[in-house]
Amino acid sequence: MRNSLVVLERTYYRTLYDLAGSEIKASKRLLPYKLEEATAHLLRPASRFVISGISGSGKTTITNFLKKRGYVKLRNITTRPKRPGEKEDEYIFITTPTFKRWLVANKIFHPHKRNGVLHGILKTDRAKFLLGKSKFYADKSVAGARNLISKPSIAERTCLIYILPPSFRELYKRISIREQERESNNEKTLSKLEILDRFEEEIADMRLARKMPYAFLVNDNRSRVKKAIAQIAAAPPPRT
Structure with missing residues (x-):
C-alpha cells in the first residue's frame, strides 16, 4: 500500500509538470503556485463556472x-x-429503471457509468447552462x-477552475480525515485501496486539463481562495 502511494505521488507530480510545460521551472512545493500564477488570466468573471479537482482538493x-453568491448547481x-x-x-436521484426509461426518451446528456453507478445530465438543464x-x-x-x-x-465564455491541493501528501491527509469522519458518523467509507484507485483515475483525468482553458487555483487557505472567487463572482460577466 505504501509503495502504491509513493508511485501515485510520482505520477501526480509528473502530471503537474506536464501541465506546466517546459517554460515553468519549479520545485514540487512551488509547482502548484506556479501553475496558478501562469493561468491567473483565465480566472475571470462569468455566468458559468465549472469546478474540477481530485477528491480532497477542496471543491466543496x-x-x-x-x-x-447566487449561482445554481447544474445537477447530475x-x-x-x-x-x-x-x-x-x-x-437528481433516480432508480436504474427510471434512468433507462429517460435514456430511451432521449432526456439524458452524456450517460455514463462510473464505479457501478449510472450518471448523466438532463438535456434541458444543459441547455439552460449553455444559454448563459x-x-x-x-x-x-x-x-x-x-x-x-x-x-x-x-469554453471561452465559461470560467473553468481546477482546484489543486498544496501538495499530494496534504491531499491524501484530507481525504483520510474525511473518511474517518464518515466512519464516526456510521456512513459508508472508502478503504485505503479504494482511495488509491480513485486517485489513479482522477490523476488520469487531470491530464486532460491541458486541452482545456483551466485556471488552476491552490486551495491552501480558505480565506485566500474565497477572496479570489469573490473578486470574479461579484463582478458582472463580460457581454457576449
Whole structure:
C-alpha cells in the first residue's frame, strides 16, 4: 500500500509538470503556485463556472461559496442512494429503471457509468447552462467538462477552475480525515485501496486539463481562495 502511494505521488507530480510545460521551472512545493500564477488570466468573471479537482482538493469550499453568491448547481442525474446530509437540489436521484426509461426518451446528456453507478445530465438543464442567461456552476471531472462544453466558443465564455491541493501528501491527509469522519458518523467509507484507485483515475483525468482553458487555483487557505472567487463572482460577466 505504501509503495502504491509513493508511485501515485510520482505520477501526480509528473502530471503537474506536464501541465506546466517546459517554460515553468519549479520545485514540487512551488509547482502548484506556479501553475496558478501562469493561468491567473483565465480566472475571470462569468455566468458559468465549472469546478474540477481530485477528491480532497477542496471543491466543496468553492461550490458552497458560489451558491452563496447566487449561482445554481447544474445537477447530475445519479442512480446511487442519497447520502446523509445531501440536499435534493444537489443531485437528481433516480432508480436504474427510471434512468433507462429517460435514456430511451432521449432526456439524458452524456450517460455514463462510473464505479457501478449510472450518471448523466438532463438535456434541458444543459441547455439552460449553455444559454448563459442564469448563474450556474457545475462540479465536473475534466472529461465531463469537455463533454459538457463541446465548443471552444462556449469554453471561452465559461470560467473553468481546477482546484489543486498544496501538495499530494496534504491531499491524501484530507481525504483520510474525511473518511474517518464518515466512519464516526456510521456512513459508508472508502478503504485505503479504494482511495488509491480513485486517485489513479482522477490523476488520469487531470491530464486532460491541458486541452482545456483551466485556471488552476491552490486551495491552501480558505480565506485566500474565497477572496479570489469573490473578486470574479461579484463582478458582472463580460457581454457576449
